[in-house]
Amino acid sequence: MKIIAARSRTHRRLALATTALAALTIAGCGGGNPDPVGPSGSPTSSPTSAVSVDLSGACATTTPAASGGLPVCTGPYTDGVALRLPAAPSPDQGYGAFTRGGTGFATADGTVHEVSAEVLDKASAAADAAGVPDYATTAYLATLKGGRVTAVTPVLRIDRDALVRSVFAGTTMVGKISPVDAPVSPQNPSYSGDPSLPIVIAWSDKATDGQLSGTIANATTSVRAAGTCVPALSSAAANPLVGSFTASVGLLPYPSMHAPWDDELVFLWTQDSTGMGDAYYPSVATLMGADAVAGTWEVVQHGSPTSGPSMDLTLQPKGSTVTTC
Numbered sequence: 001m002k003i004i005a006a007r008s009r010t011h012r013r014l015a016l017a018t019t020a021l022a023a024l025t026i027a028g029c030g031g032g033n034p035d036p037v038g039p040s041g042s043p044t045s046s047p048t049s050a051v052s053v054d055l056s057g058a059c060a061t062t063t064p065a066a067s068g069g070l071p072v073c074t075g076p077y078t079d080g081v082a083l084r085l086p087a088a089p090s091p092d093q094g095y096g097a098f099t100r101g102g103t104g105f106a107t108a109d110g111t112v113h114e115v116s117a118e119v120l121d122k123a124s125a126a127a128d129a130a131g132v133p134d135y136a137t138t139a140y141l142a143t144l145k146g147g148r149v150t151a152v153t154p155v156l157r158i159d160r161d162a163l164v165r166s167v168f169a170g171t172t173m174v175g176k177i178s179p180v181d182a183p184v185s186p187q188n189p190s191y192s193g194d195p196s197l198p199i200v201i202a203w204s205d206k207a208t209d210g211q212l213s214g215t216i217a218n219a220t221t222s223v224r225a226a227g228t229c230v231p232a233l234s235s236a237a238a239n240p241l242v243g244s245f246t247a248s249v250g251l252l253p254y255p256s257m258h259a260p261w262d263d264e265l266v267f268l269w270t271q272d273s274t275g276m277g278d279a280y281y282p283s284v285a286t287l288m289g290a291d292a293v294a295g296t297w298e299v300v301q302h303g304s305p306t307s308g309p310s311m312d313l314t315l316q317p318k319g320s321t322v323t324t325c
Helices: 009-019 117-125 160-168
Strands: 061-063 072-075 093-098 105-107 138-145 148-158 172-177 197-208 211-216 223-225 228-230 248-254 264-270 273-277 297-301 311-315
Touching: 072 160, 105 138, 117 148, 148 160, 160 197, 160 211, 160 248, 197 228, 197 311
Parallel strands: 072 148
Antiparallel strands: 061 072, 093 105, 093 138, 138 148, 172 197, 172 311, 197 211, 211 248, 223 228, 248 264, 264 273, 273 297, 297 311
16 A cells, blocks of 8 residues: 655654654664665666667766666766656557655656556565665666556666765755754753754765765854755754754655555655654666656755654755755
8 A cells, every 4th residue: 555645744743653663763663774875886686678678878877887787877867857767669568666755757859658556566575685675776667558657667877876966965954943842861862842943954965775974054153045044953942952962964765664655755864763754865867857857855854753753855956055054
């Protein structure tokens, strides 16, 4: 059964509380591998494509297929569309990828097609050696019937580091973070309020095992971002950065977190303290320009929503700068 994620913060808090996760660790989700992305380019258990097509131009850099495997996109384009799949080989076929949450299948011509339940079930069941669903890093050749996807064959793998780097590397997010409750308990802080304090996050340009590191730029210093001088969080009486909540943070895409197609982007405070939200999850279709991360990313603390800060974040255009003010 496909799970539709709650969109509002209140609904997501209720949904997470109802799930009654015993721990705040990624490993606690569905019994999966604590490193959900595993090694980049790890082998897949799904069948590879028998289609003879040159996909070397799909990315700026591509590693040829190893025996029994798929070619791997190691460097998406940095200008224009990041992933450039070939045109459809016939009217009833199309190269493309699944959008986040399995809501559709985007083909190279920009069309997002409906997908049969059988295809969604099979696609979410195929996984790599680390237990990560193949659809999270795979482009396919789809069979179409009446505009509906009735079958898919994998043709190209996207390196996990390359995928998250293509969308978020070197970017900035600005927004609001919830204040810590008083009285402050550094070992067990509580956050019951809505996001109200300004926050600026600068993401690095490197990724390891699918995880991108970042820094809260205004943790202790006022900074200028998105045309505004943002005060240091340390100047706030209810500074949320206490205990294990520090300026060092991370991003980690986590496909099918609690159920098939429950695709979440994880905000890492520590390995056992994380926030999450689905709006900015980067799918392979995102690299095609068909499944953009847009609007606001509502981040809710995983497991117990009041045990960590909530955030409303907005991704700034690439090239945006952060300076002191």
